[in-house]
Amino acid sequence: MISDRVKQIGMSPTLRISALAGELKRQGQDVLDFSAGQPDFPTPEGVKRAGVRAIENNHTRYTANNGMQELREAIVARIRRDHDLHYDPDQVLVSPGAKASLYFACMTLIEPGDEVIVPSPYWVTYPEQVRLAGGTPVFVPCRGEDGFRLDPSRLAAAITSRTKALILNDPSNPTGASYSEEQLRPLAEICDRHGLWIVSDEIYSRLLYDGRRFVSIATLGDSIRERTVMINGLSKAWSMTGWRVGWTAAAQPVIDGMGKLQSHSTSSVTTISQFASVEALNHCDEEIARRVEAFQQRRDRIVARLRRIGGVCCTVPEGAFYVLPDCSGLLKRMDGVANGVELAELLLERARVAVVPGEAFGAANHLRLSYAVSLEGIDEGMDRIERVLEQG
Missing domain, CATH: 3.90.1150.10 (Aspartate Aminotransferase, domain 1)
Incomplete structure (x- = not known):
């Protein structure tokens, strides 16, 4: 049944x-x-007020499947400020939460039989989404004595002819591990050498401590950026878990594929949440x-x-x-x-x-x-x- x-x-x-x-x-x-x-x-209060205004102004109809133009422009402006990376708004897909973004990414990239490297410990949803896409999660242990970061030699050893992608969560749920540019670069070089996609879950990127600065792996060269699917959202740093707003920035063919999946499943994000998200991205630092x-x-x-x-x-x-x-x-x-x-x-x-x-x-x-x-x-x-x- x-x-x-x-x-x-x-x-x-x-x-x-x-x-x-x-x-x-x-x-x-x-x-x-x-x-x-x-x-x-x-x-944040200003974000809540923006949501209320959207209701009062009757912004309660569908938006474009990939998200309001104003919101996608705010997202690419945020990426430019934070990472000095330049995306076109058409290279952004707004989805109902970063979990949905990750799911659409897996369904777009993974073929049955593909292997996807998942550093362990891992967020519980990664392996399940890989399996739903027909892939096989390959767990690579990350040791506490190494700060729970992925060791480049272990990554290289896990790659086979069937490896399609690496899922990288930085900072990590459940460990809190994060990477400096020096720690990311060898991982990026290995992925680049083997032609792997990198699904970069950056949902906690604003929550770093002790003066650390977040570095997206997408910043480490043009070829890496082209094969990085950058996923983020407003749930964690902005305390907007119930508003359900996430996004993906990636190469146009990936965004187009993910957009097709979204158009036949969830469709666009709640319009009220999108208006509130513009306020969140522009005024809450x-x-x-x-x-x-x-x-x-x-x-x-x-x-x-x-x-x-x-x-x-x-x-x-x-x-x-x-x-x-x-x-x-x-x-x-x-x-x-x-x-x-x-x-x-x-x-x-x-x-x-x-x-x-x-x-x-x-x-x-x-x-x-x-x-x-x-x-x-x-x-x-x-x-x-x-x-x-x-x-x-």
């Missing part, structure tokens, strides 16, 4: 954990949610900078608290708003808790703290915690976790 295509994929583990935490809250339980993949800050400062304070707090727990090893994230502690040492001294899945279940059941097991991201015996939580919430959550772990 159900297609094999759907049977081969699972429900998003992160959404499942969030739904379970939400259900406990609705039952009156005091649950602290560290599983969320969205900021706790509100959408100072507010985002303040939020980055707040996220950095939260990162520092949660890393310090995690490192107080015996048997937990925690790499400092460089961006995004997640931390992925290795709990292998902790698990060795716990009775009846064998892996990250069971540890996450224990913490939800006994501490009423929702976290996501690292197994969902290809990281056994790890946990992913979001620090899109207030400092007070971080302290309360970590207090609860420590109390449960002390009880054994």
Whole structure:
């Protein structure tokens, strides 16, 4: 009755954990949610007002499938300011969220039997979208001691005659790893030498800490840019997850192919959201900078608290708003808790703290915690976790 295509994929583990935490809250339980993949800050006021104006001015009809001209012009202007890359508005496709952008990219680039390199740990959706497109995800481990960054020698070793693309998430969900230009260049050279596409998921690019500057791999030469599918959106840095606005900038044949898929599936993004997005791209830099400062304070707090727990090893994230502690040492001294899945279940059941097991991201015996939580919430959550772990 159900297609094999759907049977081969699972429900998003992160959404499942969030739904379970939400259900406990609705039952009156005091649950602290560290599983969320969205900021706790509100959408900026000016952006909300722009959305309201769009409704009041009756901008509620379809737009062009690829997005409003004004929005696509704002996107290429933003790319030019941030990366000194010049795209034509026709080389941009606006989609209902970066997840949709990624899906359309996979469906456009991947043929049945193609291999796609996915650095691990990875965002849970990458391998599923590759499989839906008929491809095979090839996982390349990235070690915590290397900052969870992809090692060029491991990338080269994973390439075969069937390799079609690399999915690069910078900064990374779930690790927070990011790359400097010097770290990106050998990866770009390998991809260029083998003629690989690079699907560059840059959704967290505005959320970098300690004065780091984001470098898009698309900036590392004309040939790399031509084979890079640059994906971004407003969900994370602008706190607009529910507005569902993402975009792709890429070579014209890729955009044309993705646009055909979108025209027969989702069609254009909500018109109200598009008007609000123009405001977001043009006027929110100072507010985002303040939020980055707040996220950095939260990162520092949660890393310090995690490192107080015996048997937990925690790499400092460089961006995004997640931390992925290795709990292998902790698990060795716990009775009846064998892996990250069971540890996450224990913490939800006994501490009423929702976290996501690292197994969902290809990281056994790890946990992913979001620090899109207030400092007070971080302290309360970590207090609860420590109390449960002390009880054994």
